[in-house]
Amino acid sequence: MPYGYNGKILRVDLSSKSLTTEELPENFYRQYFGGESLIGYFLLRELPRGVEPLSPDNKLIFAAGPLTGVPAGGCGRHSVGSKSPLTGGFGEAEAGGYWGTELKMAGFDAIIVEGKAEKPVYLFIRDGEAQIRDASHLWGLKTLECQNTIREDLGDSGIKVAQIGPGGENLVPFACIANDLDAFAGRTGLGAVMGSKNLKAVACRGHQRLSLADPQAVAAIARWIRDNTPVANKRMHDFGTANLVPTLNKNGGLPTRNFQDGSFEGVDKISGQTMKDTILVKRRSCFACAIQCKREVKVEKPYTVDPSYGGPEYETIAALGSDCGIDSLETIAKGNELTNAYGLDSISCGSSIAFAMECFEHGLLTPQDTGGLDLRFGNGAAMLEMIEQIAQRKGLGALLSQGVARASKKIGPAAKEFALHIKGQEIPMHEPRWKQGLGIGYIMSPTGADHCHNMHDSNYNTMSALLGEAKSLGILEPVPADDLSPAKMRMLIYSSLWMHFLNSAVNCYFVNVFGRVGFERTAQLVNSVTGWNTSVFELMKVGERAVNLAQAFNVREGFTSHDDEMPHRFFTPHTSGPLQGVALDPKAFQEAKETYYDMMGWPHGSPSPAKLGELGIEWAIPLMRAE
């Protein structure tokens, strides 16, 4: 087996209760690495076109990568993927925490889950052995209770649990998969797929050490990461991802009231600094990480918030906070607890509520629809109630749980304007009228609007800081945020390829990019783990292969360039604030889109045979075209 890997993939057929182990040659691992890329490989090869995402024919894949579990900062990540019930296309998301490391220690690199269990089950994997266990007593439990019960049942408090909450059980198409209570494969509705298979959890426990090609070299790089990344990324260490709040607000980039505005009057009440000064209990980290960007908060009034669930990240603060017009950090923290306990993607959940609030204010939803709730922007109690209803698919929540794309169709044509999504997935909390390149990144992401497939700060203000590294890719000059020139498309694409590599490695963007680990040191890390002689060129090609597999999957599912469209709102300017009068220009945006396709080797959005050939995945050509 290759260093850095176990060389074993567990295949679980829940319908037949079969458990098999597959071993693939080293070149398979070198070509597909792990994470997103490995998921793309199996989904494209093994799913027939048109599989119903919530049917037993869909597959759910948990995938570590060569860096997962390596004792170095940023290496505590894994990836989960499936055909998405939210978008109908390639579904994939990465998560931090400790679960991925435990999977590696337990002897596997990936798990492919097929079929559907007759009744609720969970998987337990320990030291190379796997079991399908009854989960009848776990069904319906919130994530904390579920994790506690599994650990008690098995008598091992060191067990790590990836699981769905009631959201996934109830097949909410934006339900997530939680692990370690505060880490999430959040987007594209993977929790619903897991729920559709009656799979409540995957519990891992391992005691084997990862075999490294050059342990001393790994240790030296790990020390460098430990000593340097918290310094380079000090704001993330000090204030968590919430450090972004005031910066974005100042630039008109803090989504406010369903992206109607980009500056929020209540910004100071929801910042990372305020969190630190008020409700923060302590910092948390993922495996082996010194940045410790995760938070743990405790609130006693007006709500009780259990610290077990950590604390809200930036995306959650914006989605449940400013984007819903809510300026109470305590309320946001409660909302965070609820989405975590129920296993809902807080971005899509918050966006759906913000969408409903705008509909309500415009009379498209009435008190009759809301069960009497005054669902206006700023009503924190209503927001919390809607999370409950969405998780349970009750009341108005039954509608909103479908996501804004489907919900708006049911409400009527006038609601379309407020339904901010791409390919059915709600927009993350980064304003594309400010970071205009990111707008292209949103439409180009195979998973729908996604901020984890782009280096979403590839704009002047942060690229100028990162430029020392960008130069090593040949990008010698910064490009302004509102630029959509070919130079910006190059920057976007190169950064996107690196992100797709990181998602395949699997490795953390905050550590790797913001922590300034550097392209070359990352290659050295891969080499000292695997014993390969990789280069930044090969790693960029790994990322390119990953995104091409995902795009090929979408093409097979019938996606075209018409699905790569930005919501109309972002072509309309803010009426006040720093971005007053600023909007995406439709013509420039369209030209940029075409340039992006051409640079990618994706004529009309579809990977060309030559591009797939260049990436060594000619086998994808007939699969992509399969009827």
Next chain:
Amino acid sequence: MPYGYNGKILRVDLSSKSLTTEELPENFYRQYFGGESLIGYFLLRELPRGVEPLSPDNKLIFAAGPLTGVPAGGCGRHSVGSKSPLTGGFGEAEAGGYWGTELKMAGFDAIIVEGKAEKPVYLFIRDGEAQIRDASHLWGLKTLECQNTIREDLGDSGIKVAQIGPGGENLVPFACIANDLDAFAGRTGLGAVMGSKNLKAVACRGHQRLSLADPQAVAAIARWIRDNTPVANKRMHDFGTANLVPTLNKNGGLPTRNFQDGSFEGVDKISGQTMKDTILVKRRSCFACAIQCKREVKVEKPYTVDPSYGGPEYETIAALGSDCGIDSLETIAKGNELTNAYGLDSISCGSSIAFAMECFEHGLLTPQDTGGLDLRFGNGAAMLEMIEQIAQRKGLGALLSQGVARASKKIGPAAKEFALHIKGQEIPMHEPRWKQGLGIGYIMSPTGADHCHNMHDSNYNTMSALLGEAKSLGILEPVPADDLSPAKMRMLIYSSLWMHFLNSAVNCYFVNVFGRVGFERTAQLVNSVTGWNTSVFELMKVGERAVNLAQAFNVREGFTSHDDEMPHRFFTPHTSGPLQGVALDPKAFQEAKETYYDMMGWPHGSPSPAKLGELGIEWAIPLMRAE
């Protein structure tokens, strides 16, 4: 100025006798490096479309790169370029020796020569100062005499001379530029451009040391190269490039009698081993190189061969030897002396003679045409006589000096079959029916058939040895020599991009690739010279930028995919020997060509705007289209 560079480009207008120095920002050097890429930059920007190559409006550029003159093996190279009088397109060639190093020591990175001197002149550059000097007394001299005279005139035996011989003076369109008597910017007729400007020589002398970012790191890599490359490349050290002769012959890949055959009955008489056992005096090297692949030979009968001119390389042995059916190493050595003394490209010269021999044997040329010479294959004396006539453009030489493309048109339609060229440039001595990928490389080279723009051993037999390195680009499996699949096109393109990078650095293929320096160590060398933080990715993009500039130049000159055609002969099998029955398949070849274009981002052979944008050279888009 950036480390590794002087930061100064000398511009010489021979018409106005002006000498100016240009300084460009560091990012210019980082983007265009030097050599081929820098030449492409200036030719594309400064030459109007349709310039007559031998007119004063053409420009001749001598360009070092950041690695030129660095005290490490492989760093003794520079590049020369111009619009080619042989092809009418991008003309460029690299040369080894010591001249490029001396140019750097003399304070310049490149020389752009414009206009035309009224009467013969030469340039003398010493320690940052440049002079235009009278060369009336040098005109007509062979290269040895010219070099000696310049050194005597200036009283400095350390002066390095790049020059033309009578071939260039007489505007032979495949005249080369010689330096140090045994190194040549051989191909595309650059010597004729120099002759058209009445520029006999560029003499350099410098005493300044190159400023290196990290001299100790450079020294460490230089030691590694010194200690390892002659071991990895032992056959080149022992037998020079002629080591190839028996290997190629055994595989049917030794061009014989104008590529009618691939095995030569006289092979043992012209091998590197035989040279070592008979006429070899000693090994020679380029600057700082331990491989010492160059030869010095001495012959006293039947001809006197002056050791000053070194000894024949493989290309010369095949072009003047087997391809002309000649099995006398002494005769070949004499021919080598003549081409070197007259400044003729031995590949095109030998190929033109082989072409004439085949025409003669088929009665398309008669004794009347040859002045009574029995110009049959195997007639060594006739071959030598034709070199004399070509250099002087006399007798049949006046016709053959035009190259096989033009000569065949004058002889008549029946001669076309024997005129082996691409874009007007004669085929190098590597059999494309054996190395089929190289056939694609030949047609894709912007300079016409050229073996220095492709890693011409990117086939199974040698790639399997090199595969450890290929893996670091993501090429995990070897591809057979006769394969034209997308996997081969990828291998060709990646290797070609690296070659174009080496030609821009400027660095030696024999040291870098065959010596197994490795991609990553090369990046480290660039970094320790320049102080940059480059990566293999950036270096590959440097190569890609270089070839795109060259291709854009050709597009502007009206070249289309119809110029990317292989001579008919290579679609016809050998009738005997190892390649009996083997030929290029027209359909597979055409498909491979289309795949290559698509992989390059060159629809129908023309760089797409997106590709140029991705490479940061959007400025080339309107220039490429200029009418």
